[in-house]
Amino acid sequence: MFALQFDQLDRQAELRANPSELRALANQDNSFILPVYHQKLLTGDKGLLWLKWHELHSQVNEIHDKHLIYLGKVTIDASPHHFYSYRLAQPEQFIQQFPGTELRGLRDLFPILDETESYLANVAIGIEHWHNTHQYCGYCGHTTYSKLAGFVRQCSNPNCAKEHFPRTxxxxxxxxxxxxxxxxxxxxxxxxxxxxxxxxxxxxxxxxxxxxxxxxxxxxxxxxxxxxxxxxxxxxxxxxxxxxxxxxxxxxxxxxxxxxxxxxxxxxxxxxxxxxxxxxxxxxxxxxxxxxxxxxxxxx
Ligand SMILES: [Zn+2]
Missing domain, CATH: 3.90.79.10 (Nucleoside Triphosphate Pyrophosphohydrolase)
Incomplete structure (x- = not known):
């Protein structure tokens, strides 16, 4: 079977409209956050750098909902695990803070990631790229902002207010x-x-x-x-x-x-x-x- 055929991610789209619940969920033991920067992932010698909420918090001072993307739930060993990605403004401090860490692209990572990680990384990278390239409304040119856990960007011009959805x-x-x-x-x-x-x-x-x-x-x-x-x-x-x-x-x-x-x-x-x-x-x-x-x- 070719890559990225994993089908165990429950995206739980119904949670996307509830940022406070998503933040509370992100703080739990079985929740992990993947920092993403320009379609690249922070990687150490053990693979992808999945952070706990407090680890991310200590690096970015404030965790912004506009940068937090809820990827969904995967049940591992009968227990639900929740996965997020976080769009980094600057990766340098992470690279300094976590020795041996570097930014790597998904093509490069395929050989070392398992099926679950490859798939989650693919979703995280795809969404991040869409955010980076849809900062402005294609109808009126005003800025857009992220909502619904990163799955919609809305135009900030009240006379337009168009909603933009991830492109494939x-x-x-x-x-x-x-x-x-x-x-x-x-x-x-x-x-x-x-x-x-x-x-x-x-x-x-x-x-x-x-x-x-x-x-x-x-x-x-x-x-x-x-x-x-x-x-x-x-x-x-x-x-x-x-x-x-x-x-x-x-x-x-x-x-x-x-x-x-x-x-x-x-x-x-x-x-x-x-x-x-x-x-x-x-x-x-x-x-x-x-x-x-x-x-x-x-x-x-
Ligand atoms: Zn607009």
Whole structure:
């Protein structure tokens, strides 16, 4: 299974309108707060730095509701644990206060985090990024402020007062096959020899299947049929929801029409084995849905 499929987080949205209850809950023994700064997490040699309320309080003087985000409840060993994140204005004092602490991105952390932590970190990072990029109202330009435990930002202009909700960008990713081969391509900016299946963002007014067909045409000049849903993965780099598909090409003539890819080709299972063994081809990241799509095809 690919990463970020954890389904044990009870987000308890009904609590979001009750800041005093959320503060009281955050003060309990089984409550933990994850400091976040610019999509990075404070990490020590034992993994993520989860703080108790008093530890966070001693560092920031005052804990502001506008920076506190309630992620939800996870039941661990039959007891409820409550998880929060906190948007830091400055990370430096934490790094000084907790020796060995550094700021690390989620991609970097996947190999050392367990399923629960990866998922909570993904939610925390996604929400934090949305706050950082939605400080101003897109309708009138006034500042916005956080409410409902970080899940809404409201415009401060009383004549506007629009509510803004966290954004997720829909993207499609598709394993296209032709007979016994899979299509893999690479962008010029990727690490050397890294190849993946094709992907792209969904445009307004488009269904997911239409986006798959358009991307296949734009990126590699292929017509595809039999577009089948595979699964989805939240991908907080910075705020995508990847929806995975498989599809069959009606012909094998690749044309790089939009130049998004610098190279694309068809690969058999044996070719992949040989190229990977010689370090001439590197598959997508182990925790990604793109890798899961390739592995799914390899095992068929
Ligand atoms: Zn406004």
């Amino acid at each position: 960008d829909a993207a499609v990713i598709c394993a296209i096959t032709f007979q016994d081969k899979i299509l893999l391509g690479r962008q010029a900016s990727w690490p050397e020899n890294r190849y993946s299946v094709i992907a792209g963002f969904v445009e307004p007014g488009e269904s997911l299947e239409q986006a798959v067909a358009r991307e296949a045409d734009e990126e590699v000049g292929l017509e595809v049929t039999n577009i089948q849903y595979f699964g989805s993965q939240p991908w907080p780099f910075p705020q995508s929801l990847m929806t995975g598909f498989t599809a069959d090409a009606t012909h094998s003539n690749i044309r790089l029409k939009d130049q998004e890819l610098e190279h694309a080709d068809w690969f058999s299972r044996q070719q992949l084995i040989d190229l990977i063994a010689n370090d001439e081809l590197i598959l997508p990241y182990r925790y990604s849905i793109s890798r899961a799509l390739v592995e799914n095809w390899r095992q068929q």
